[in-house]
Amino acid sequence: MLISCLIAAAPLLGATAAEDAYALRASHVHVGDGQVVLDAFVVIEDGAVKSVSNSAPSGVRVVEVDGHIAPGFIGLRETIGAGGENEERTRKSTPNADLSFAFDPTSPYWHGLVAEGVTTVLMPAGTSQIAGGQAAIVSPAAGKVLKRNAVVTLGLSRSSLGSSTAPTSYAGLYAHLAEQFATAKPGSPLAAAKAGEVPVMMRAVTRTEVARALDFAVAHGLKGALLGASEADDLVEEIKASGLGVVFESKAAPASDKDVVKSALALAKAGVPFAFTSDAASQGPLGMRMQAAACMRAGLDAGAALRAMTGDAARIAGVGETHGTIAPGRAADLVVWSGPPTDLTSRVHSVYAGGNLVHSAHAHGAHQ
Amino acid sequence: MRSYSSRSNRRPALRRLRHLGIALTVGAGLAAASQAAQDEAETAATSDLFLRANKVIVSPGKTVDNMGLLVRDGRIVAMGSELTAPEGAQTIEGEVICAAFIDPWSVAGVDPSSARSDRVDTSTRATDALDPYGQDEVLEDLLESGVLMMRVEIGRAASLSGVGAVIRADGAEPVLTDAAISARLNAPGLDPVSRVGEVDRLASTLGGAKKYADDVAAYERDLKAWEEEIAKKEEELTEDFKNAKKARDKKVKEAEEDGEEFKEKKYEEDKRPKAPKYDAEKASLARAVGGEVPMVIHVEEALELRELLRVTRPFTRMRMVIAGGRSSLLFADELAERGIPVIVTPAPSSPGGAVGEMDPGFALAGELASRGVEVLIGSGATSPVASRDLPLLAAAAVGHGLDQEAALHAITAGPARVFDLQSKVGTVRRGLHADLLVLSGDPLSSSTRVLASISGGKVVHQAGN
Numbered sequence: 001m002l003i004s005c006l007i008a009a010a011p012l013l014g015a016t017a018a019e020d021a022y023a024l025r026a027s028h029v030h031v032g033d034g035q036v037v038l039d040a041f042v043v044i045e046d047g048a049v050k051s052v053s054n055s056a057p058s059g060v061r062v063v064e065v066d067g068h069i070a071p072g073f074i075g076l077r078e079t080i081g082a083g084g085e086n087e088e089r090t091r092k093s094t095p096n097a098d099l100s101f102a103f104d105p106t107s108p109y110w111h112g113l114v115a116e117g118v119t120t121v122l123m124p125a126g127t128s129q130i131a132g133g134q135a136a137i138v139s140p141a142a143g144k145v146l147k148r149n150a151v152v153t154l155g156l157s158r159s160s161l162g163s164s165t166a167p168t169s170y171a172g173l174y175a176h177l178a179e180q181f182a183t184a185k186p187g188s189p190l191a192a193a194k195a196g197e198v199p200v201m202m203r204a205v206t207r208t209e210v211a212r213a214l215d216f217a218v219a220h221g222l223k224g225a226l227l228g229a230s231e232a233d234d235l236v237e238e239i240k241a242s243g244l245g246v247v248f249e250s251k252a253a254p255a256s257d258k259d260v261v262k263s264a265l266a267l268a269k270a271g272v273p274f275a276f277t278s279d280a281a282s283q284g285p286l287g288m289r290m291q292a293a294a295c296m297r298a299g300l301d302a303g304a305a306l307r308a309m310t311g312d313a314a315r316i317a318g319v320g321e322t323h324g325t326i327a328p329g330r331a332a333d334l335v336v337w338s339g340p341p342t343d344l345t346s347r348v349h350s351v352y353a354g355g356n357l358v359h360s361a362h363a364h365g366a367h368q
Numbered sequence: 369m370r371s372y373s374s375r376s377n378r379r380p381a382l383r384r385l386r387h388l389g390i391a392l393t394v395g396a397g398l399a400a401a402s403q404a405a406q407d408e409a410e411t412a413a414t415s416d417l418f419l420r421a422n423k424v425i426v427s428p429g430k431t432v433d434n435m436g437l438l439v440r441d442g443r444i445v446a447m448g449s450e451l452t453a454p455e456g457a458q459t460i461e462g463e464v465i466c467a468a469f470i471d472p473w474s475v476a477g478v479d480p481s482s483a484r485s486d487r488v489d490t491s492t493r494a495t496d497a498l499d500p501y502g503q504d505e506v507l508e509d510l511l512e513s514g515v516l517m518m519r520v521e522i523g524r525a526a527s528l529s530g531v532g533a534v535i536r537a538d539g540a541e542p543v544l545t546d547a548a549i550s551a552r553l554n555a556p557g558l559d560p561v562s563r564v565g566e567v568d569r570l571a572s573t574l575g576g577a578k579k580y581a582d583d584v585a586a587y588e589r590d591l592k593a594w595e596e597e598i599a600k601k602e603e604e605l606t607e608d609f610k611n612a613k614k615a616r617d618k619k620v621k622e623a624e625e626d627g628e629e630f631k632e633k634k635y636e637e638d639k640r641p642k643a644p645k646y647d648a649e650k651a652s653l654a655r656a657v658g659g660e661v662p663m664v665i666h667v668e669e670a671l672e673l674r675e676l677l678r679v680t681r682p683f684t685r686m687r688m689v690i691a692g693g694r695s696s697l698l699f700a701d702e703l704a705e706r707g708i709p710v711i712v713t714p715a716p717s718s719p720g721g722a723v724g725e726m727d728p729g730f731a732l733a734g735e736l737a738s739r740g741v742e743v744l745i746g747s748g749a750t751s752p753v754a755s756r757d758l759p760l761l762a763a764a765a766v767g768h769g770l771d772q773e774a775a776l777h778a779i780t781a782g783p784a785r786v787f788d789l790q791s792k793v794g795t796v797r798r799g800l801h802a803d804l805l806v807l808s809g810d811p812l813s814s815s816t817r818v819l820a821s822i823s824g825g826k827v828v829h830q831a832g833n
Binding site for chain 1: 755768812
């Protein structure tokens with residue numbers, strides 16, 4: 001459906017195309033919502049996708065690329081370029097903290113992530129805080145903050161409990177959190193989260209932590225996603241009813257936590273949106289793809305795996321209207337792969353961020 | 369001596385039950401479901417198995433379209449496109465058939481405390497640490513992922529650990545009880561002088577083992593010469609016996625007549641050669657120095673690797689295998705020339721990715737292969753569950769420059785060759801053991817599923833069961 005209307009829109013391009021517009025042509029264009037357009041042209045203008053079509057746009061320079069075009073991957077927890085600046089260690093809650101201040105665009109680590117096809121990441125607060133602040137959406141390739149105060153991050157797992165500082169118990173944690181929400185001033189991040197205007201990302205790891213987090217989210221009308229929840233397969237119905245998505249914590253050695261694979265399959269079956277953290281700081285730049293591939297080897301279909309790393313991830317991060325899919329108006333954050341983007345055997349040929357070529361395997365290959 | 373361990377009765381009860389399940393599915397078609405369960409399990413274990421796929425990867429890079437395979441008594445007994453399933457045979461079909469994956473560097477199936485122990489020496493045997501009961505769940509997972517064989521080692525904390533084994537994931541059954549001797553030169557906490565010292569210490573231990581082997585060989589040579597000499601003398605004496613007796617009798621008589629005491633002539637017997645004192649550790653290590661079993665050395669840094677390559681040059685018969693080898697690209701030419709394979713564990717090098725020749729990260733496997741080094745891919749023997757990710761690791765290596773064929777070689781035919789099992793497993797040929805995978809697509813593709821795992825001719829996993 002989407003494809004046909006895109007094709008219909010194609011003739012509108014033509015001679016009026018701006019000077020800086022160009023098109024990428026590839027055998028496969030993975031839209032990021034599960035659809036694949038064969039032998040397609042992606043027209044890019046002013047850093048955004050203008051159209052995806054099967055017919056050659058006229059008056060626009062066409063760059064033939066060898067392989068598959070997919071949206072850049074979106075890593076839903078990435079602090080590799082934060083240098084530890086994302087965590088306020090002396091206070092359990094700093095709900096107004098703006099995590100975009102933790103972003104260091106000059107960090108040399110970002111490039112490793114971009115070279116693996118990740119163009120957008122969500123930088124959340126550290127896991128030891130309760131209401132640690134507001135996550136920022138950043139483009140490591142462009143070195144830019146894309147959206148401030150995008151997601152309210154909440155830590156509702158054991159890691160947010162202190163041993164000698166309050167709260168030391170789950171009861172104390174929820175009492176503290178409830179008070180934070182109750183006293184939130186209108187216009188403040190927590191008030192916006194309560195009004196459903198800003199999504200939340202709630203870290204809850206064990207089954208019981210997830211159950212508590214779900215109760216709290218439903219009672220406070222929160223929208224967004226759980227973070228962690230490796231045993232989500234036990235609570236599929238409850239999660240579905242809450243309207244929340246799930247962000248799984250990727251492992252570069254997926255065998256070390258088989259629950260994630262089981263849970264991802266269960267959520268896919270139930271139609272609950274899910275995504276993965278990229279966590280390159282602890283898992284290396286390939287962790288997210290390894291995790292997704294492990295799910296695929298166990299039966300997750302390639303389309304669902306790609307959605308988890310692109311379209312659904314963007315929606316969970318609250319940037320679904322601008323990122324995560326290849327559609328008119330979306331940012332031209334594109335990756336050219338040698339084969340299907342979810343396949344570990346595929347190589348990154350080139351990466352575009354905001355329409356600019358930011359990485360090319362030929363130019364940056366380890367030992368050419 | 370290399371030997372196959374016989375299938376023992378130590379199979380855990382849980383696994384018996386699962387095999388029963390498969391037997392029942394087969395039995396259903398024969399309308400024999402009511403037959404005694406035990407009998408059925410026996411029938412299924414000995415009956416024919418017929419596999420068919422649109423593509424059979426005989427060996428990496430060599431494929432045959434649309435072929436059937438007949439498996440009987442644990443072996444591939446027939447292959448061909450015209451082959452059909454014999455009556456009563458269990459039939460499994462898929463898109464692709466290839467040899468089962470072999471993890472050349474694993475601790476799956478081994479008791480975890482033995483795996484990380486420092487209380488081992490070169491004569492300690494990994495087969496003594498196998499733990500099919502405690503590791504049952506891990507091993508089940510491996511059957512699902514298609515990793516049906518592992519070279520396991522123990523004694524991670526020891527610089528020289530014992531004799532590793534190749535085992536099947538199915539019940540941790542040994543296929544080869546003396547696959548390799550392993551050593552470790554990976555103590556980055558030490559200062560450079562001590563690190564080089566560790567390498568020299570290994571070299572002197574290897575030298576000691578070589579001398580021991582030489583001494584044993586010299587002793588055996590001397591002993592043989594001595595025994596031959598003695599036999600010759602005995603023969604001479606037997607022939608001359610009559611004359612000698614006469615001469616002696618005469619002398620005895622003369623002595624009596626002279627009233628003297630007769631003195632027996634003393635035969636000077638050559639001294640029997642003395643055997644060197646038996647040393648189990650040296651004897652075991654000597655087998656590696658002499659090339660009888662491979663010597664796997666875990667080494668990552670350039671400092672140790674350079675010194676290791678230097679000090680091992682005199683050991684021309686030793687079949688060295690580098691494990692890890694993060695910086696091995698610096699020595700690719702020598703590794704290729706000396707035919708030293710490298711077991712790579714594709715992993716992120718630094719948080720930011722590759723940092724150059726010293727540490728190319730995921731690109732290491734591909735770069736080494738392009739320089740002519742034989743690459744194996746292993747899970748790194750850090751945790752038992754890690755072996756499950758072996759196909760992902762091989763795929764990640766492909767995604768960073770290794771050829772598909774080389775990657776498949778790295779987890780099938782390669783480990784089989786390096787550990788002397790190529791006449792048994794690692795490829796798909798008539799007469800070989802039936803350790804095979806039936807897949808829904810290309811072996812390393814992320815969207816491929818393992819439809820069935822066949823270990824030693826037995827169906828040990830089937831998707832959906």
